Amino acid sequence: MSIRVKNNIYWVGKIDWELRKFHGDEYSTHRGSTYNSYLIKEEKSAIFDTVWAPFAEEYVRNLSLEIELNKIDYVIAPHAEIDHSGALPLLMSHIPDTPIYCTKNGIRSLKGHYHKEVNVKLFNLAKTDKNDVITEIFKSKAILMGSPTINRGILVSVAGILEEIKGLQFKNKKAAAFGCYGWSGESAKIISENLISAGFELADDGVKVMWNPDNENVSKCLEYGKLFAGKVRT
């Protein structure tokens, strides 16, 4: 379905009558929503925004009825959030050489959202064999290490691994720290300092959260993870 907005501008988005919640369960939308994507057919043809990922196939199918996909000259991505850009990977798989226009922050954000080459492995340092963890660190491009603050310090399991990798002095690896805390919150800083002396390049100051993270802080950590993934790739 498409709607001619004006002149050579067409709406090629999706009306989602079923949607009731978005941004997880955070916001309500009692009567569904639209994902607005526009096709501009001027001297050059451009797509402005796409739709939410579950509708990607339908979107690309409909779009190809409006324009031959390889006739699209530019894709403009003003938002990286998945309700705007979810169909972008599928669209780009059809037209991989078409340039995407977005802001500098947009590049980082899109990379964080979609770059499939970031393969993440998660280890509990108190439970996983420390030699296995060290082997995985050796094979990794970057690591995130975390601990709660305990007695103004870090967990012994984390301290132990840091002590071991300090001796190994791995090269060309990025890292950052994270941690929860109750009042003083030294853990992320201590881990960061240890990572530097173990030869890692710090990506940034990491992320810390007071007590157990609430929904807002979980979102903050997710965003941080994407940002970190973007930095690791550059």
Ligand SMILES: Cc1cc2nc3c(=O)[nH]c(=O)nc-3n(C[C@H](O)[C@H](O)[C@H](O)COP(=O)(O)O)c2cc1C
């Ligand atoms: C024995 C103990 C010592 C702690 N010492 C500190 C501290 O020195 N500074 C601080 O900010 N939080 C301190 N905390 C609070 C923890 O960092 C906080 O409870 C954190 O959210 C722990 O998360 P978790 O228990 O879910 O792993 C301490 C907690 C415990 C149990």
